[in-house]
Amino acid sequence: MHNRRKFIKLSAFGIPMLSSFSSLSRDFATGLGQEQVQPIVISTWDFGIAANQAAWKVLSAGGRALDAVEKGVHVPEADPKNQSVGYGGLPDRDGHVTLDACIMDEFGNCGSVAGLEHIMHPISVARLVMEKTPHVMLVGDGALQFALENGFKKEDLLTKESEKAWREWLKTAKYEPIMNIENKLYDKAAPRKLPGNQYNHDTIGMLAIDAKGNLSGACTTSGMAYKLHGRVGDSPIIGAGLYVDNEIGGATSTGVGEEVIRNVGSFLVVELMRQGYSPEDACKEAVMRIIKKKPDIAKKIQVGFLALNKKGEYGAYAIQKGFSYAVCTAQKSDLLIDGKSYY
Template identity: 80%
Template structure:
């Protein structure tokens, strides 16, 4: 005889077991499914490994992605052996170390400093601009005045090693950016490279997604070595060097910033992801836009993009070979990946 009560109980139990089974299976599936890989942090170049490690200290404790990216990029900003970011960065042609940085959170708030001198952590000044002023960007002396008012200490950013390299460069004063200088060691044919140092004139861009699924990003640099005083690249420009859309994902860039600015590169990558492109596909399309517009120029420069979407999927693409990026999540703490390239 049919027992409706027993039937309903059995059906409910079957449904519950099925749900548990699906959940267990989902936890083993790759990020290409609906499973979200979070928390996670990615950053440009091999030196992003150390930066990611400090960002992970925040993310692993259910901290906010914004705090993670700020704390993460503090590492290269304070590392005098890294001459592409912050303290110890190679100066402009006049011997002045000027720093650029921007930061963006999950709410669309953003802040930036441009051509900032004498401050160890420009990314933190950028965050103060975001949180303490009605503005997005402060530049030059105004940015320094604001930083000092906020309690930051004034220091000399030009280290003896960078000053020595600058004085050597002055003998020829030839401005010729070297592709992938981050991955090349010093040799006599390139006097603008510092002996024993792999890092010379580039950027760290970092994107993180926290346990709540919220995204934030940071980008900081000392800019091109021996640039004209006052030159600004893409790094502190929201939409060029960095862009975050908490519904879609985030992107950052590295390389010759002028070409990134001309194409509003990071914003383009995020919008392509909105259209359904994977992070790598979006980065590739942004690179191809640069190549298509200036094919002859592109042969002699490097530009790379790095992106993370809301699933925790990541990818990169560059004009030239040699671009690398670092990944840190619950499975991988120090992974370095060589990005794909056109040439």
């Protein structure tokens, strides 16, 4: 977990947006007599800060939440220093960088890709699956074929740094999960390094509400490092890694995806919010179900949920301490760790 330090707030980003956004916030209301809700974007881990800023450019201009979450997660997908998402992601045990992603809009439409290689932005391929096919998910070679047919460029996603880490891992080929290693990787006071005998199992999940009060979400990852070739986690699975119900809210997950899948975690969080749970309490209940079913496994892994309801309220909960998420509104851009502001 981060040491507590005071940082200069991201005022250079937040304040200029206020004047341009004021007319939108004055005019926006979810309905006559209902509480006014302003646009908001939230995302997992501290690399969500930069992703949120990209999403906010769309939201502050009155854009659709779906466009915002797609543009937002493009940032970590294209960052070669981020070894848990997209380009530069750590490979499977055979040296292949395989990507998983899904996206869901306010109408319940959704698209997904799994085991996709050679494409920089799997989230955009997932959106095309949603918008151009009758299907929800494409996988492996079929997903790659679809991407290439739709104008995506084939690229080598294995960076020198990730290949070096993989070759170092091959010397022992041991799985040694490190709790909340995402925070260690992206600590602003520390170099971004990942020792070869450790693995990262994370993702970026993003949820947003736009000026019309509509929700969308996106989730994208390179998956568990050094996994079996063909392994797919929760990230591209609707209801596990991501779920959005425009009447209630949305949820996304991060961590060891197998346990999220077994509990249909994100769908569960949204259904709990439907029953009246707050976002944080809904996330906590989903985590507690994982712990109750497999207490021995839960001691060794991290799983976290992040949720946003229709009112613009948000919250998160994770098995282990140190889970961070980023929040961006017209008034602030912040990082929270275990629910407390980091800035």
